[in-house]
Amino acid sequence: MNETIGFIGLGSLGLPLAKNLLDAGYPLVVHNRTASKAEPLIAQGARLASRPDEAVTAGGIVVTILWDDASVESIVMSDSFLEKLGKGGIHISMSTISPDTSKKLAAVHAEHGSTLVEAPIFGVPEAAAAxxxxxxxxxxxxxxxxxxxxLEAMGGLNIFDFGEKAGAANQVKLVGNFMITSAVYTIREALSMVEKSGGDPKPVMDMLTQTLFNAPIYKRYGQMAAENMDHLFTQSHIPLKDVGIFKQASQQAGAPAPLSNLLYDLLSSEHKQA
Amino acid sequence: MNETIGFIGLGSLGLPLAKNLLDAGYPLVVHNRTASKAEPLIAQGARLASRPDEAVTAGGIVVTILWDDASVESIVMSDSFLEKLGKGGIHISMSTISPDTSKKLAAVHAEHGSTLVEAPIFGVPEAAAAxxxxxxxxxxxxxxxxxxxxLEAMGGLNIFDFGEKAGAANQVKLVGNFMITSAVYTIREALSMVEKSGGDPKPVMDMLTQTLFNAPIYKRYGQMAAENMDHLFTQSHIPLKDVGIFKQASQQAGAPAPLSNLLYDLLSSEHKQA
Incomplete structure (x- = not known):
């Protein structure tokens, strides 16, 4: 029989992931700040934890998928989360957070005999459902x-192992989100030129996403932009904070970051935060 | 029997295109500023034209694939190019030039009873050979x-029709080259962060180019960058002038162009011109 999984964070991605686990036969104990979000899972047999640490089983697996570094830290560091998880316990951290925060979390886990596994997710809610x-x-x-x-039961189709070093998987997630943001703004600038010159953006994007740029990111956002440029921005979903962490990580490492600096400023001024 | 084609411009792309035409059984009359470049084609049966207009047949097809707007204009506008081409003649313009120059060329062709077909090329020399x-x-x-x-005989696998409006195909080419430049700089910035943070760029690019960014452009330049960041720039081949034309077209149309402005400046300062 599958072991019980603790699941903390039932946002737009967390909810379909938790549902996939239930569908795969994993007993779940779920927690969310707004408890009502858990209702469809409860209806499907999940148990509700009223506090985060109540979702933790000694030596078990607990998942967090939360908004940012601060929300993950506040759960791991407070209450009896680490004490309850204890020796042999695993915390799967799926939020997009900074590599530095991951390193810090890995260290406090080690002090309690538990382990951090970073597994941030690439994929929109529909991809989770699929x-x-x-x-x-x-x-x-x-x-x-x-x-x-x-992770496979949650909907992980392509799981890539980035070794044992804390921060490594979060680094990949930040790189990916920076690249997505850059692609979205590039598409917008490209199609704006076409549109304002009196051309039709759709066949332009059709050609490019069938040839040189035939990747999921360009197909998704290119099509969106060709249909409705404003829609592109309300639907692109890359949070400002992710580009902020990328830019900060570049700065700390002494790597030049001209594009992420510009994209951060553009996002700040144009993109409403979710 | 195939009609004779005039072919002007035997640079790194022009040469393999002309060779493909010969291989497909088209008789060729070729011209290049540096005539020695034509030698392999002459050896294969092409005839050498010592001046551009000698490559032109009345009512025939003549191809130009040259460096920039000025070089195309100087050939079309000077000598007896247009007079010789005359009624029913077609000029296939394959250089990356501005939509405005294309419109101007289309107009002077119309005055002489000949026609401009824009057909700029996406593809590195190896893709031409393949x-x-x-x-x-x-x-x-x-x-x-x-x-x-x-065009098919030249190696065109995906030929997309952008209608009858002069400038439309060149606009697509400019959009594509801007997007490639943006992708190349994005890859560099992403992998610099990883490398300078002590990580290994290769598995990061491997994951991203197998998933979200599994497009030819990212595979080609991502792999190049993961192997050797400097090599990426000597091999990326997008000329400064192309980003310059894109940026100028945006400005003329009143479209905001924050990324192409930045990329133009980065290219100006970092990238040696071919």
Whole structure:
């Protein structure tokens, strides 16, 4: 029988992931700040935890998928989360957070005999429902071996192992989100030129996304933009904070970051935060 | 029997295109500023034209694939190019030039009873040799129907028709080259962050180009960058002038162009011109 999974965070991605686990036969204990979000899962047999640490089983697996570094830290560091998880326990951290925060979390887990596995998710909610998520993963090998079937049950189709170093999988997620943001703004600038010159953006994007740029990101956002440029921005969903963490990580490493600096400023001024 | 084609411009792309035409059984009259470049074609049966207008047959098809707007204009406007081409003649313009220059050329052709077909090429020289080129095409329908088999014989695998409006195909080419430049700089910035943080760029690019960014452009330049960041720039081949024309076209149309402005400045300062 599958082991019980603790699941904390039932946002737009967390909810379909948790549902996939239930569908795959994993007993769930779920927690969300707004408890009503858990209702469809409860109806399907999940148990509700009124506090985050109530979702934790000693030596078990607990998942967090939350908004930012601060929300993950506040849950891991407070209450009896780490004490309850204890020796042999695994925390699967799926939020997009900074590599530095991951390193810090990995260190406090080690002090309690538990393990952090980073597994941030690439994929929109529809991809979660379709079980077609790409997941970079990092952490101690034994823990990764234990969580891999759980990630697959969540909808992970392409799971890539980035070794044991804390921060490595979050780094990949930041790189991906920076690249998506850059692609979205590039598409917008390209199609604006066409549109304002009196051309039709749709056949232009059709050609490019059938040839040089025939990748999911360009197909998705290129088509969106060709239909409605404003819609592109309300639907692109890359949070300002992710580009902010990328830019900060570049700065810390001494890497030049002209594009992410510009994209951060453009996002700040144009994109309403979710 | 195939009609004789005039072919002007035997640079790194022109040469393999002309060779493909010869291989497909088209008699060729070729011209290049540096005549020695024509030697392999002459050896294969092409005839050498010592001046551009000697490559022109009355009512025939003549191809130009040259460096920039000025070089195309100087050939079309000077000597007896237009007079010799005359009624029923077609000029296939394959250089990356501005939509405005294309409109100007289309107009002077019309005055002489000849026709301009724009067919700028997406594809590196290896893609030309492999006959896997993507070609946006624009011009009067009858002329496009006549040149389509010639473009296919040159190596055109994906030929997209952008209607009859002069400038339309060149606009697509500019959009594509801007998007490629943006992708190349995005890849560099992404992998610099990873590398300078002590990570390994290769598995990061491997994951992204197998999932969200599994398009030819990202595979080609992502792999190049992961192997050698400097190599990426000597090999990326997007000329500064192309980003310059894109940026200028945006400005003329009143479209905001924050990324192409930045990329132009980065290219100006970092990229040696071919």
């Amino acid at each position: 079980r077609q998520l790409s997941i970079p993963m990092a952490g101690p090998q034994q823990a990764k071996d234990r969580v891999r079937p759980v | 006959r896997q080129l993507s070609i946006p095409m624009a011009g009067p329908q009858q002329a496009k129907d006549r040149v389509r088999p010639v």
